[in-house]
Amino acid sequence: MITFSCNSKNEIDPKKVKHLSTVPLFLAPMAGLTHVAFRQLIAELGGCSIFYTEMLNSRIVANRSIKDDIFLKKGAIDRPLVAQLVGNDAATMVKAAVILQKEGFDGIDINMGCSRKAITKHGWGAAMLNDPDHALEIVRSVRDAVCGFLSVKLRSIEDHNEQKLIDFCKRLEENGVDLVVVHPRTPKDGFKRPARWEEIKRVVQELAIPVVGNGDIVTVEDILRMHEETGCSGVMIGRAAVIRPWIFWEMVYGMKWRGNILDILEKAAFLFEFYLPESMRTGRFIDFCNWILRNYAFYHYMIKRLCTLKSIAECLDFLKQEIGSESYSLVERPFGGRL
Ligand SMILES: Cc1cc2nc3c(=O)[nH]c(=O)nc-3n(C[C@H](O)[C@H](O)[C@H](O)COP(=O)(O)O)c2cc1C
Numbered sequence: 001m002i003t004f005s006c007n008s009k010n011e012i013d014p015k016k017v018k019h020l021s022t023v024p025l026f027l028a029p030m031a032g033l034t035h036v037a038f039r040q041l042i043a044e045l046g047g048c049s050i051f052y053t054e055m056l057n058s059r060i061v062a063n064r065s066i067k068d069d070i071f072l073k074k075g076a077i078d079r080p081l082v083a084q085l086v087g088n089d090a091a092t093m094v095k096a097a098v099i100l101q102k103e104g105f106d107g108i109d110i111n112m113g114c115s116r117k118a119i120t121k122h123g124w125g126a127a128m129l130n131d132p133d134h135a136l137e138i139v140r141s142v143r144d145a146v147c148g149f150l151s152v153k154l155r156s157i158e159d160h161n162e163q164k165l166i167d168f169c170k171r172l173e174e175n176g177v178d179l180v181v182v183h184p185r186t187p188k189d190g191f192k193r194p195a196r197w198e199e200i201k202r203v204v205q206e207l208a209i210p211v212v213g214n215g216d217i218v219t220v221e222d223i224l225r226m227h228e229e230t231g232c233s234g235v236m237i238g239r240a241a242v243i244r245p246w247i248f249w250e251m252v253y254g255m256k257w258r259g260n261i262l263d264i265l266e267k268a269a270f271l272f273e274f275y276l277p278e279s280m281r282t283g284r285f286i287d288f289c290n291w292i293l294r295n296y297a298f299y300h301y302m303i304k305r306l307c308t309l310k311s312i313a314e315c316l317d318f319l320k321q322e323i324g325s326e327s328y329s330l331v332e333r334p335f336g337g338r339l
Pocket of ligand 1: 028032111114153236237238
């Protein structure tokens, strides 16, 4: 059981507290990170409104046996849970979406944001934005095939062409998409340039359906600022959810979290062992540590050591010694507030 210790000095600006429970928070899809065990951890910590799976290859979902597929496994309380699909063949996307709906996912998301070469070289992810008509054909086909919640997560259009982004989002709306998530960076921007929140605002102004903002949230103050500046209906959190899994809790309760990171690591260790197959456990646990340990000034040293260890139990023993030894100080805003 993870306990949260709080005191009144830790309150977030009381003038803003009225917003706290009114901004739904979304856990971003992140390949290698937002697997069932991590989502369950976030759910147990509390405060996250909607969970997204990491991207699921539509070809694999449509054509291989999904029985015991770890990427489709759901936790006990990570709900509502949206399954994110990547692919650009209409028949395959439809088949995969129908399977996922039958499997009990609460919604489907189409990935139009991933800029990794391994994805875009197939014309998938952000590459779909280069051929809007085809992208919309996929959306229409999936919309006709599934009756539940359908979202699209996309990046900015090349050269930050706002008008093209708005036109495309309007067409998504016309074609029956229930919600769009805007990560306002172009594929070329990668993660190097700051997300241009003003583009989220422009899309919000033009669409009737909910628009969720995404990009560069580090703290609760950032969530409130994004909500205020853009008018978005919800905020999606990616990297900060792994660095500070308690950010959702802080948002809901309006207090700074003052718990012990070791408690979270122990809980994560238990959940990773419980949910993930043996072949994935240690690797995924170290991947998780690679983010959460950024709260410590000397995280590079800890990660280097963790990478030499062979089991979660060994990792945990090492972390107990290091973190318990109080030889490290917590970093107030990891990387000076920039992710
Ligand atoms: C390790 C990693 C994996 C990601 N995988 C996905 C993915 O599977 N699908 C997707 O739409 N976006 C993916 N993203 C992008 C995030 O969902 C999010 O849009 C991006 O990190 C910006 O949000 P942030 O600034 O809150 O991190 C990934 C990001 C990271 C860092």
